[in-house]
Each structure stands twice: as structure tokens, then as C-alpha cells.
Amino acid sequence: MPANGSYVIDDKEKGIFLLDRSVHVSEEILREEMRKIFAKCWIYVGHASEVKKPGDFVSRKVAGRPIIFVRDQKGQVRCLFNTCRHRGSVVTTERCGNARRFMCVYHGWSYGNDGSLARVPSEEAYTSAFDKGDLGLRTPARFESYKDFWFMNLDPNAQPLAEYLGKATEYMDLVVDQSPSGQMEVLPGTQEYDVAANWKLMVENSVDDYHLPTTHSTWLNFMKNSGVVMEPPKGAGMVLPTKGLAIDLGNGHFTTDNVNFRGRPVAAWIPLYGEAAKEEMAAIRAELVERLGADRAKRVADTNRNLVIFPNLVINDGSSVTIRTFFPNGVDKMHVTAWALGPVEESESARARRLDAFLTFYGPGGFATPDDVEALEMVQKGLANWQDDRWSEMSRGMGHEDGEQLNSDEFHLRLFWRKWNAMMGEQA
Amino acid sequence: MSAVTRAEVEDFLYLEADLLDNWKLPEWEALLTDDAGYYIPANDDPHGDHRSSLFIIADDRERIHQRIIRVMDPNCHAEFPKSHLSRIVGNVRILSQDGDTVVAASTFVLHRYRRYERMGEYVGNTRHTLKRVGDSFRIKERRVFLKSHELGSLGSVSFIL
Numbered sequence: 001m002p003a004n005g006s007y008v009i010d011d012k013e014k015g016i017f018l019l020d021r022s023v024h025v026s027e028e029i030l031r032e033e034m035r036k037i038f039a040k041c042w043i044y045v046g047h048a049s050e051v052k053k054p055g056d057f058v059s060r061k062v063a064g065r066p067i068i069f070v071r072d073q074k075g076q077v078r079c080l081f082n083t084c085r086h087r088g089s090v091v092t093t094e095r096c097g098n099a100r101r102f103m104c105v106y107h108g109w110s111y112g113n114d115g116s117l118a119r120v121p122s123e124e125a126y127t128s129a130f131d132k133g134d135l136g137l138r139t140p141a142r143f144e145s146y147k148d149f150w151f152m153n154l155d156p157n158a159q160p161l162a163e164y165l166g167k168a169t170e171y172m173d174l175v176v177d178q179s180p181s182g183q184m185e186v187l188p189g190t191q192e193y194d195v196a197a198n199w200k201l202m203v204e205n206s207v208d209d210y211h212l213p214t215t216h217s218t219w220l221n222f223m224k225n226s227g228v229v230m231e232p233p234k235g236a237g238m239v240l241p242t243k244g245l246a247i248d249l250g251n252g253h254f255t256t257d258n259v260n261f262r263g264r265p266v267a268a269w270i271p272l273y274g275e276a277a278k279e280e281m282a283a284i285r286a287e288l289v290e291r292l293g294a295d296r297a298k299r300v301a302d303t304n305r306n307l308v309i310f311p312n313l314v315i316n317d318g319s320s321v322t323i324r325t326f327f328p329n330g331v332d333k334m335h336v337t338a339w340a341l342g343p344v345e346e347s348e349s350a351r352a353r354r355l356d357a358f359l360t361f362y363g364p365g366g367f368a369t370p371d372d373v374e375a376l377e378m379v380q381k382g383l384a385n386w387q388d389d390r391w392s393e394m395s396r397g398m399g400h401e402d403g404e405q406l407n408s409d410e411f412h413l414r415l416f417w418r419k420w421n422a423m424m425g426e427q428a
Numbered sequence: 429m430s431a432v433t434r435a436e437v438e439d440f441l442y443l444e445a446d447l448l449d450n451w452k453l454p455e456w457e458a459l460l461t462d463d464a465g466y467y468i469p470a471n472d473d474p475h476g477d478h479r480s481s482l483f484i485i486a487d488d489r490e491r492i493h494q495r496i497i498r499v500m501d502p503n504c505h506a507e508f509p510k511s512h513l514s515r516i517v518g519n520v521r522i523l524s525q526d527g528d529t530v531v532a533a534s535t536f537v538l539h540r541y542r543r544y545e546r547m548g549e550y551v552g553n554t555r556h557t558l559k560r561v562g563d564s565f566r567i568k569e570r571r572v573f574l575k576s577h578e579l580g581s582l583g584s585v586s587f588i589l
Contacts, residue, residue: 355478
């Protein structure tokens with residue numbers, strides 16, 4: 001911990017918020033984060049739709065832990081540590097597949113897709129104390145889901161997931177409400193990109209609408225070229241054509257909630273989608289109104305929201321729906337994974353529109369994300385002066401923290417830092 | 429239509445590589461047909477269809493045009509200053525010829541440097557669908573398959589791969 005016990009200067013009287021830049025460069029802080037943040041919080045693992053059938057699995061690293069996210073023969077979704085109980089090898093190197101068994105290639109111990117130890121070659125060599133029933137693949141202490149979003153927690157004493165998510169579920173519901181049956185699915189094709197920057201810079205970037213006009217001027221230009229009308233910002237402090245708010249959801253979770261101007265596959269037409277899409281999109285909207293009522297349909301269709309579930313899950317319901325998660329890989333590097341999410345019953349043409357809209361903004365080849373990556377990497381480079389230029393200025397909107405907070409204020413970024421700072425201050 | 433030779437296709441692909449490496453994108457754009465497409469599927473779903481699977485890039489002709497406008501703009505921060513690109517194209521084969529349409533396979537290795545740093549080495553295959561026009565070609569489709577198991581370490585694909 002720093003000398004005064006805090007990484008932030010949070011002066012509500014003067015309206016000043018400063019962040020100690022050591023948080024982005026210190027190896028010691030990263031080690032502490034792994035213990036105090038990643039081993040204490042609910043961390044997103046995967047979406048149930050990624051493992052539709054019994055035996056379907058994906059293997060990935062979550063908070064530095066290699067895990068297998070799998071649906072067992074009985075249909076139960078599980079999270080298994082990808083580590084053989086014998087001598088510690090990973091038991092699968094496949095990124096995804098379907099398997100009844102996971103066999104360790106070292107000595108041949110094999111496990112059922114529920115994690116139980118199924119077979120040990122020449123088992124007779126062990127004494128009677130050797131208990132196969134106790135040697136199944138280990139699992140994270142807790143593994144729970146909300147509407148098909150599965151999270152793990154390494155802390156056995158953690159509060160239940162639903163309680164942890166709290167009000168964030170209202171914003172997850174707005175995403176899931178796109179589907180008439182309430183079922184969303186992760187679409188095939190994964191995007192990945194490393195960013196040479198501290199992972200927490202991605203949290204800030206994911207909800208910071210202040211940066212859009214400068215970082216993404218070429219994207220705004222593209223939107224204009226495709227026929228989207230860009231009204232100049234009207235309100236004080238606004239930087240975008242429409243008004244957007246930053247909203248505190250408690251527990252370190254927060255979201256932007258913006259009146260849409262950029263088009264939404266569900267269901268706000270822009271010229272980019274083409275004339276032929278108008279009719280189908282009107283039908284999608286009519287279904288929303290019919291099912292949800294006019295007010296909620298309007299929220300689903302006419303607002304875009306970037307939601308952060310503390311500490312490292314972002315659900316963007318913007319130009320398309322993305323699930324994005326990221327983990328530190330050293331203090332100055334993160335690995336980002338992003339998926340597209342859509343309603344299971346979506347038509348072929350609506351699905352194609354969703355995927356096309358995704359690529360207009362997001363991902364390593366998108367018209368916006370590469371410039372975010374560039375901005376974050378520029379920050380990390382600049383932070384090399386941290387010892388002599390210690391504080392980042394994050395006071396935007398401090399003057400009216402008890403009132404309405406704009407998406408272009410830094411209110412929501414401060415929520416993250418306050419939560420992070422409090423957790424890092426705890427003994428663990 | 430007389431048979432296209434591999435040498436003719438090679439000459440064309442080398443020309444294209446030179447234009448792309450040197451950011452002569454308007455000149456490259458002039459080599460595209462009016463219905464050209466440019467695709468990079470996700471590493472974990474190389475044979476997917478961009479209408480049902482998330483790609484890295486799935487540009488129709490108009491989107492390619494917009495991409496060129498974007499990356500040539502000094503406000504395209506990911507490519508200002510521009511990457512230094514150097515690609516070797518090899519293993520060129522003609523897979524099929526049907527009238528004036530030729531499908532060609534090739535392998536590439538591309539080195540990328542930026543900000544005085546090495547940014548990455550991209551390796552993979554390209555499948556070109558070419559239209560014979562006079563004694564040259566126009567590009568109807570350019571589909572790039574990245575061979576790396578994961579794209580992560582390569583970062584953004586903010587140039588034309």
C-alpha cells in the first residue's frame with residue numbers, strides 16, 4: 001500500500017479526483033490484484049450457449065487459471081481446473097470440442113466430462129488408501145450463473161453471484177430481452193487481441209464516452225459517410241449528438257445509458273443497414289413492443305449501454321452486442337477476448353446484419369477498436385514517467401456528483417477506482 | 429479464354445503485395461471489381477460464413493472503400509504513423525479456372541514494424557478470386573486465413589493484410 005493507505009485522492013469538497021499511476025506499472029500491485037481482486041470477485045468464465053450439447057467443452061484461461069468449461073453427460077454446466085490430479089499436466093490442449101473423457105497424455109489418467117477420475121492405468125499398484133473418488137478434477141470454490149452467463153469465484157466465502165451482480169442484472173436483462181424466448185447465444189468466431197497496456201485501462205476505455213470524438217473521429221466520419229445524421233452536441237459537457245448517462249449499479253458495477261444515434265440491429269434502423277432491412281427491423285421492433293410494452297421496448301431498442309461487471313467483464317450493447325473480457329498478462333500487457341451475442345431465434349438476415357454491424361466498430365479489424373488499442377498503448381508508454389509525474393487527473397463531472405452524471409464525465413471511472421482501491425486496502 | 433499461367437498470377441500478386449506494403453491503397457482499390465469482397469475469418473472458425481460467424485474483417489466493396497478512407501486519414505491513430513510492412517508471397521498455385529475467373533492460392537509471411545518496434549509477424553494463406561481483364565486481372569475476392577493459433581499476440585489488423 002502507498003504511505004497514506006490509498007491509491008486515490010478523492011477530494012469531494014474541492015471536486016478533485018486523482019489516481020496514483022503506480023497502479024498501472026507496479027509488479028507488486030499486480031501480484032496483490034491477483035489475490036485481492038481476481039481471487040475474491042466473481043469472474044466471467046463463459047456463456048452456456050458455448051457448450052450446447054453434453055460433452056461440449058471449451059478450455060481457456062480465467063484469471064490466470066487454465067479451466068475447462070464443459071457440459072457433462074447429464075447436461076450440467078461445469079467449470080473444471082484443467083490440471084491433472086496426478087502430476088499436474090493440463091488434461092486438454094484443445095480450445096473447444098466434444099469429449100466424454102479428458103485424458104492426461106503424461107501417464108494416462110482420464111476423467112469424465114463431469115470431472116470425476118474414471119481410469120488410472122494399472123491401478124493395482126496403489127495401496128487401499130488411494131481413493132479415486134477423491135481425485136476428480138478440482139473446481140473453483142464457487143461456480144454460478146445468471147441467465148446463462150457463468151462466473152467462477154475462488155473464494156469459498158464469497159456472497160452469492162445474484163447478490164454480487166445486484167442492480168447490474170437489470171442491465172443484463174435489457175440485453176437478454178432482445179430475444180423473444182429470453183435466450184441469447186454466443187455466435188461462432190472469437191476475436192482476440194493483446195493490448196500493451198495495463199488491464200484496468202480497458203475498464204476505463206470501455207465506458208469512457210469522453211474519448212469518442214477524438215479517438216474515433218474516423219469512425220464518426222464513416223457513420224456520416226454511411227448516411228447517419230450527426231447533430232452537434234447540445235447540452236453542457238456533452239460531446240456526442242445524443243445525451244447519455246453514467247449510472248452507478250453498486251458493488252463496483254456501472255454502465256452508460258445512452259440515447260442511441262448509431263443504429264442498433266435490435267431495432268433502430270440506419271442507412272448502413274440498407275433499405276431492404278427496414279421491413280424486417282420494423283417487425284423486430286413490433287415484437288418487442290408487443291412482448292415488453294412500448295416503454296421497455298424503447299429502452300431495449302433505442303438506448304445503447306456499455307456495462308462493466310466488476311472487475312473485468314464488459315457487455316457492450318451498442319452497434320451490436322459484445323461480451324468482452326480481459327486479463328492481465330504482466331503489468332503492461334492484457335489479453336482481450338471478445339464474442340458476439342445474439343438472440344437464438346434470429347433470422348439469417350438479422351444475424352448477418354448483427355455481425356456486420358459488429359465489425360463496423362469492434363474488434364482487431366473494426367473501424368474503432370484498433371484506435372482504442374492505440375490510445376491505451378500510448379497511455380502505457382506515457383506512464384513510464386510515473387515516478388516523477390505521479391497522478392492521473394480524473395475529476396470530470398466532480399462538481400455535480402449527487403446529480404445527473406453524463407457518459408462523458410468520469411463519474412463511472414471513479415466508481416471503479418473507489419471499489420478497486422477499497423478492495424486493495426483490505427487484508428488478504 | 430486461353431489458360432492463365434501461374435507466372436501471370438504471380439506477377440499480379442507481387443504487384444498487389446507491393447501496393448499494399450507501400451500504402452498505395454487508391455492504386456490497389458483500382459484493381460478491385462465493383463463487387464469485390466475482403467474477408468479475414470476468425471482464427472478459430474476459418475471456414476465460417478461471415479453472415480453467421482464473427483469475422484475479423486468482412487468487407488463488401490463499399491466497406492473496403494470506407495476502410496481505405498479511414499486508414500489513410502491521419503486521425504486513424506492505429507496507423508498514424510503508418511506501419512512498415514513487408515510481405516513475402518509464395519507457393520502460388522492456380523486452383524481453378526472457369527472462363528475468365530481464376531482462383532489462386534498463395535502463402536504469405538508479413539513483418540510489421542511500428543513506433544520503432546517490432547509489432548508482429550503475420551503468417552497465413554490467401555485465396556484470391558481473380559477476373560481476367562485484358563492482359564491483367566481484377567480482384568473479386570480476397571480471403572485471408574491466419575495460421576497463428578490465436579490472433580491475440582498480433583494485436584490489431586489495422587492495415588490491409
